Amino acid sequence: MGSFKEATAIEAVGDGEFTADLDAQWSVGGKLHGGYLLAVVARAAAELGEHPHLTAISGAFPTAPQPGPATVRVEFLQSSRTLTQLRARLTQNGTPCVEALVTQGVLSEDDPWWTNTQPPEMPAEQDSFRFPAQAPGNDFEIPILDVVETRVDPAAIGWATGQPARQGAISTWQRLADGSDWDPLSLLVALDPVPPVSYELGAPGWAPTLQFSAYIRRLPAPGPVRVRMSANDVTSNRMDEAAFAWDSSGRMAAQATQFAAVRLPRG
Known part of the structure; x- marks a missing residue:
């Protein structure tokens, strides 16, 4: 059993391109998990972002990739004082599998200024x-x-x-x-x-x-x-x-x- 960090590892190729080895362990019924795939894409995008933390991501999944080699291509869109925005695409054998827009920012552990959410009541x-x-x-x-x-x-x-x-x-x-x-x-x-x-x-x-x-x-x-x-x-x-x-x-x-x-x- 490998770690999450190992399962989402990427390697830079150059010019915004990265390779990844999609891990079959992170799957459901033979299909790779959607959150896992977005994490691989987000890890690649973070390499080009000018801010340290993922704050938002929106992805579409046109084709389900297979475990094994894949490529992530990241495009820098813009950066401001508080955020970086990027576009990323995960492909396998030339076929688009994940398309995502990614926003990087700076997160903290601070309490919310205001919130209307409460954790669910459930057994320990x-x-x-x-x-x-x-x-x-x-x-x-x-x-x-x-x-x-x-x-x-x-x-x-x-x-x-x-x-x-x-x-x-x-x-x-x-x-x-x-x-x-x-x-x-x-x-x-x-x-x-x-x-x-x-x-x-x-x-x-x-x-x-x-x-x-x-x-x-x-x-x-x-x-x-x-x-x-x-x-x-x-x-x-x-x-x-x-x-x-x-x-x-x-x-x-x-x-x-x-x-x-x-x-x-x-x-």
Whole structure:
């Protein structure tokens, strides 16, 4: 099992181009995880950014890449006193796989000036259900769950016994299995948690990300993050998912919205 830093490693080629070796461990049902892919892209963009921290990223996923060699091309757009904006594209064998706009800035651990978010009420981490790589009711493996320890609020796992609550929300505790603390890049993985909300709605199965936007609000405190993901509408095999992540201090560290495909049960 490699670390997140190793799995997202890049090598500069020159003129804004980088190579990466996409790690099969960070996948769901044989498909590389969307948050992981954005983290690879964001790591490359940071090499050209004039500010140290990822603060925002918005990506589209036209083609699912395979584990193995890939190329990231980064274009500098503009820089000001407080931010740098860039465009990045991940390709494999000449095919575009991820297109992203990236904003770099400077983050702190400060409390918010104002906030309207509160971490979800849920059992303690040790009292929550450890979601396994071979999950009940799944006919495929989820290798990323061996590198991201995910514990689900027991109130949201009724689907495993054929009794989904259908509340449209799932809360989880998450840790990096290699013992690393969360940082602005790895939070992109936490904001795209497994299982997706569709499980809780009674539609288990792969829910591929089509578009994803994330905002990193502050440097997270050491320890696990608590993530609440909810959906508002599921129509025509498409769903929205909004995620918020709170660090161990109870402060919101990051948030995201994504548009995903979902395989709805017949009838």
